């Protein structure tokens with residue numbers, strides 16, 4: 001069994017380092033600065049030789065894979081390169097003209113070729129939307145509280161066509177939003193960001209967490225992700241071993257028993273203290289699922305260990321705000337959120353909220 005080795009880097013990405021802000025080894029990727037203990041194979045540990053902190057280990061390849069999966073999802077429906085291996089993945093033609101060549105037409109739709117990987121794709125938004133009138137009616141009915149059945153009857157649609165239209169409308173909104181994102185970011189050079197982290201569907205208790213980062217004053221959401229893939233993966237793992245492939249996929253057997261809800265303590269300090277206790281009761285402070293936690297694993301799809309979702313989320317956020325001079329992030333009181341700012345090399349202030 002290999003010992004004393006950090007999980008290998010993924011390209012430039014090595015996230016296993018001391019995360020104590022005041023420690024001289026903070027951010028150091030030199031293996032000499034650490035001791036990697038693998039006496040318990042289920043729980044390998046990184047110990048900082050300087051300050052003694054033991055940040056949980058991560059599989060860098062898995063963080064990178066999650067980053068690509070998120071980027072593909074964000075780019076879904078956009079007129080952009082969709083090749084996961086390409087540096088231009090998800091960059092919309094609209095705002096990254098220099099990444100693409102115009103490459104003829106397909107019917108009345110513009111075709112482009114990516115300069116990075118030479119793949120070609122069609123701008124599905126460039127032609128006329130022949131369904132515009134129908135889709136506007138559909139939306140109007142939806143917004144005025146009509147049921148799906150009623151809308152289908154009034155517009156003579158079957159339910160499948162209804163949902164196809166809805167997906168098309170969503171994709172069109174996504175395309176418009178990409179333009180707003182770019183305009184918003186190009187107009188700002190400094191800012192306050194706030195992240196929120198909450199169960200996506202609290203009543204269904206399905207273990208899916210939602211992480212969104214927005215501009216703190218306007219509430220404009222820049223990026224949002226969930227620790228869930230809608231498709232099934234093989235090789236689900238019961239315990240997180242950062243030296244194993246596919247270690248970010250959670251096994252369905254992780255769920256704990258339902259426990260009595262503990263009363264919410266009074267006062268801010270009481271709540272902060274209770275959260276610390278909860279965090280330290282985990283065997284991996286960055287993974288809330290390493291304490292017995294009750295949830296019902298979704299029937300379809302795969303849960304991702306939340307630390308992989310969050311690291312990937314912030315790594316994806318980084319290029320958006322690379323031009324910002326100062327960044328302040330208000331983050332939830334969660335180690336796997338607060339630590340995430342490491343991708344940023346600029347002066348950055350983190351406030352746990």
Ligand SMILES: [Zn+2]
Pocket residue numbers: 018019020023024025026048049050051052053
């Ligand atoms: Zn240290």
Ligand SMILES: [Zn+2]
Pocket residue numbers: 081082083086087088089114115116117118119
């Ligand atoms: Zn490409």
